[in-house]
Amino acid sequence: MMLKRHRLPAFGVHWTPSIFDKLDDFERIATNTLTPALEVSEGKSGYKVCVEIPGMKKSDINVELTNDILTISGEKKSEEKNEDENLYSTERIYGCFTRKLKFPDIDNDKVTAEYKNGILEITVAKLEDAKPKQVLIG
Numbered sequence: 001m002m003l004k005r006h007r008l009p010a011f012g013v014h015w016t017p018s019i020f021d022k023l024d025d026f027e028r029i030a031t032n033t034l035t036p037a038l039e040v041s042e043g044k045s046g047y048k049v050c051v052e053i054p055g056m057k058k059s060d061i062n063v064e065l066t067n068d069i070l071t072i073s074g075e076k077k078s079e080e081k082n083e084d085e086n087l088y089s090t091e092r093i094y095g096c097f098t099r100k101l102k103f104p105d106i107d108n109d110k111v112t113a114e115y116k117n118g119i120l121e122i123t124v125a126k127l128e129d130a131k132p133k134q135v136l137i138g
Contacts, residue, residue, distance in 0.1 A: 004061045005102060008095070011072060025043045032091070033071065033095065033097075034076055034095045034096070034097045035097060035099075036051050036052055036053045036072075036097060036099065037051070037052045038050065038051045038052070038099060039044075039057070040101065040102075044132055045125060045126060046106070046123055046124050046125040046126045047103055047106070047123070047124045047126070048121065048122070048123050048124075049072075049101065049120075049121070049122040049123075050119055050120070050121050050122075051072055051099070051118075051119070051120040051121075051122070052118065052119060053074065053076070053115075053118060053120055054117075054118030055118065056074060056076050056100050056118075060074050060075050060076070060077065061073075061074040061115060061120060062074060063111075063120075063122060065106075065108050065111045065124065066108070067108070068103050068104065068106055068108065069100055069102050069103075070100070070101045070102075070103065070104075070111075070122065070124065071098065071099070071100050072098070072099045072100075072101075072122070073096070073097060073098040073099070073105070074096070074097060075096045075097075076093070076094050077093065077094060077127055078092075078094040093105060096126065099117070105123050105126055105127045105129070106125065106126055106127065107124075107125045107126065107127050109112075110124070110125035111123065111124045111125070
């Protein structure tokens with residue numbers, strides 16, 4: 001249950017549960033779409049993007065880099081259903097997704113991707129001019 005912040009004039013600020021919290025949770029679940037979580041980090045030579053997409057095959061994932069925009073897309077397909085079983089509840093999410101990230105000063109020809117244990121790891125190299133250079137003081 002989420003806690004809502006309410007101001008009570010004589011007592012200051014308190015955290016109290018709201019009767020509408022369950023409705024908020026239901027709406028969040030009902031409108032849930034497949035949006036893989038990602039993590040982006042920057043190093044001296046480039047960027048690393050890690051995307052959590054468990055339960056997918058490599059063939060269902062697309063990675064493109066065009067004009068400094070990295071596009072990650074795919075489709076998580078539902079498993080074959082057994083005609084003899086009734087599904088009572090599911091919290092799994094299926095469907096298509098697309099994530100786009102724009103990077104400054106990257107080399108569109110130097111990108112690699114590896115998918116292992118449900119994690120897609122993409123590395124994108126920076127242009128040579130964009131890499132930090134040590135300047136000697138004379």
